[in-house]
Amino acid sequence: MKISDLGEFGLIGRIQKLAPRKSSSTLIGIGDDAAALKLPASHTLLATTDLLIEGVHFDLAYTDFHSLGWKAAAVNLSDIAAMGGIPRFCLTALGIPTGISVEQITEFYRGFKALLKSHGTTLIGGDTCSSRKGLFISVTALGEVEPRRIITRAGARPGDRIFVTGTLGDSAAGLELLESGVRSQESGVRSKKLKSALRTTRLSSPKSSHFALIERHLRPVPRVEWGRKIALSGCASAMIDLSDGLSSDLSRICEQSRVGAELLANGIPLSDALRKLTGKLAKPAAHYALSGGEDYELLFTAPPGKVKKIRSLKLPLTEIGLITSGKTLSLVDSRGRKKTLRPSGYDHFGGRRAVK
Ligand code: ADP
Numbered sequence: 563m564k565i566s567d568l569g570e571f572g573l574i575g576r577i578q579k580l581a582p583r584k585s586s587s588t589l590i591g592i593g594d595d596a597a598a599l600k601l602p603a604s605h606t607l608l609a610t611t612d613l614l615i616e617g618v619h620f621d622l623a624y625t626d627f628h629s630l631g632w633k634a635a636a637v638n639l640s641d642i643a644a645m646g647g648i649p650r651f652c653l654t655a656l657g658i659p660t661g662i663s664v665e666q667i668t669e670f671y672r673g674f675k676a677l678l679k680s681h682g683t684t685l686i687g688g689d690t691c692s693s694r695k696g697l698f699i700s701v702t703a704l705g706e707v708e709p710r711r712i713i714t715r716a717g718a719r720p721g722d723r724i725f726v727t728g729t730l731g732d733s734a735a736g737l738e739l740l741e742s743g744v745r746s747q748e749s750g751v752r753s754k755k756l757k758s759a760l761r762t763t764r765l766s767s768p769k770s771s772h773f774a775l776i777e778r779h780l781r782p783v784p785r786v787e788w789g790r791k792i793a794l795s796g797c798a799s800a801m802i803d804l805s806d807g808l809s810s811d812l813s814r815i816c817e818q819s820r821v822g823a824e825l826l827a828n829g830i831p832l833s834d835a836l837r838k839l840t841g842k843l844a845k846p847a848a849h850y851a852l853s854g855g856e857d858y859e860l861l862f863t864a865p866p867g868k869v870k871k872i873r874s875l876k877l878p879l880t881e882i883g884l885i886t887s888g889k890t891l892s893l894v895d896s897r898g899r900k901k902t903l904r905p906s907g908y909d910h911f912g913g914r915r916a917v918k
Pocket residue numbers: 574577591592593594595596597653654655656685686687688689690
């Protein structure tokens with residue numbers, strides 16, 4: 563069905579029906595001029611917003627709308643996780659071009675809702691406009707955190723150890739597979755097949771290494787529970803979620819904490835899927851892990867005295883380096899040789915990040 567057949571308010575009505583149920587802290591949700599929310603008096607409000615633009619952040623040739631909705635929610639919840647917070651509410655603003663159907667927007671909100679539901683987060687409002695060119699998606703997430711548990715990017719100190727959750731590089735490698743059209747015989751997952759597989763299997767176990775990498779790109783999982791555990795442990799001195807790439811995001815912690823860092827080249831955790839496909843990708847696995855973005859894992863630092871406690875959290879963590887008093891970022895190889903690491907993640911305006 564065309565959106566023009568339904569009209570702006572008809573479409574908002576559909577979105578409202580798909581919205582997760584109101585929580586007890588939503589006094590007023592979708593439908594009025596603004597939402598009205600209640601937070602526990604002892605908690606601080608966290609607010610973050612992210613813009614996803616067709617042709618810049620996603621390509622409708624290789625993502626389905628359910629995954630797009632999932633990811634739009636995930637990238638915002640990941641920012642709340644990186645502050646040590648609990649995501650509570652989301653707002654979505656869409657600029658929709660002609661050619662997008664009511665069914666596609668409905669699928670988008672189904673994916674959005676699926677991710678929100680798994681974290682007890684509620685959709686409380688948004689805005690809907692037409693766009694002359696391309697689909698625009700802006701998501702705002704609101705979360706809460708005890709003020710003393712907030713983890714910023716500015717608290718890293720020389721001597722702190724650097725940890726990362728999960729594995730790195732899968733998302734960038736998955737994007738490369740999608741872009742280079744390896745949704746082909748070799749992967750056994752054609753584009754159309756991939757879309758229907760993602761729709762039907764959701765996050766069920768991946769069927770191939772290709773599928774695993776692609777799924778991590780299209781449907782990242784924000785590390786909300788892990789971020790919360792790290793925050794409540796009181797062990798982390800700084801934290802960030804990995805959206806632009808390890809080298810780039812670590813440099814942000816370093817800049818804001820006024821420190822340097824040494825990363826162990828061989829210590830960066832890689833998934834079995836990425837290792838398996840190493841020879842088939844354009845670049846070595848380490849390239850995707852260091853410079854590829856959108857892993858949405860958590861990168862944090864902790865003083866040496868807290869390392870034991872961090873390990874006792876039993877999270878999938880890897881220690882990957884050390885904060886130093888210099889201002890440079892370096893990569894240390896297995897023989898102890900150091901080379902300067904340039905922050906090389908994605909920069910929307912093509913500028914080079916300052917390397918101090
Ligand atoms: P206003 O003109 O006062 O901004 P709108 O008519 O744009 O109100 O929106 C009506 C209600 O629907 C508001 O509660 C708004 O938050 C909600 N809303 C509009 N678009 C969306 C959307 N894409 N997703 C979720 N809620 C939406």
